[in-house]
Amino acid sequence: MITSFQDLLSARPPWSTVLVWYLRLMALLLLGAGVIHWARIVGVVPWRDVWFWDMPLSWQTATVFFGVLDLVAAIGLWLTVSWGTVMWLVRAFSQILMHTLFWETFGQRPYEIAFYLITIAIFLLLLYLMERENRAIR
Template sequence: MTGLQDLASARPSWSVVLVFYLRVMSLLLIGGGVIHWARIVGLTPWRGLMFWDMPTEWQAAIIFFAVLDLVAAIGLWLAVSWGTVMWLFRAISQIVMHTLFSDVYGRRPYEIAFYLLTIAIYLILIYLMERENRTN
């Protein structure tokens, strides 16, 4: 039993875990932003179409997420509040895009589930961090 207690006491604080989580999310957003910019400059197609051949709605979404991904990534890496707001705005925008506007952008249930899961993990980490801060 002392092994579990030692393990629990050696765990980093929840605020450290939260910053680590935000930085992992930041790296994912950097990757997504780079992919979006690769589509814009013509390095890679999306659903078999080059950027200039896509419908205007897709072009607008790609530009929107190309900018938003990199801005949110910087904010998440720095662990500042606006970064979290930008990331949550980005995730919710993606969820709305693939639910309410699925006739234009397609239905992507795995992507929606991913965003909901990442938001849930973030909220759980915030709760655990606040609870830990109240007890100290």
């Protein structure tokens, strides 16, 4: 029976398993984002009331870029291979750069930037905890 926070921590699965669950959750989010991007590209839904063929070239380029990158990163994260994590980080930092350096074109989205920074911080924390646990086992 779990009666304290310490009992809860001792009853949890290994940090490596928690990290895999986290990466798969991120994979599901990216899969959804990729499907939304492709729905915009093929003309199922508009983005901010603008259809893909009416978007400026910069928006079209970003939509196709993230439509491909999201799905590739989702597959890699689900399989928990290293290139999946790299693709996810490239995607997150690309979004951060878009909405900070090129905000005149793509708009400022502070909540989205905060989301990416928080998800990266959680990933780094879980990676650290997993490595610490692996060292303790050795």
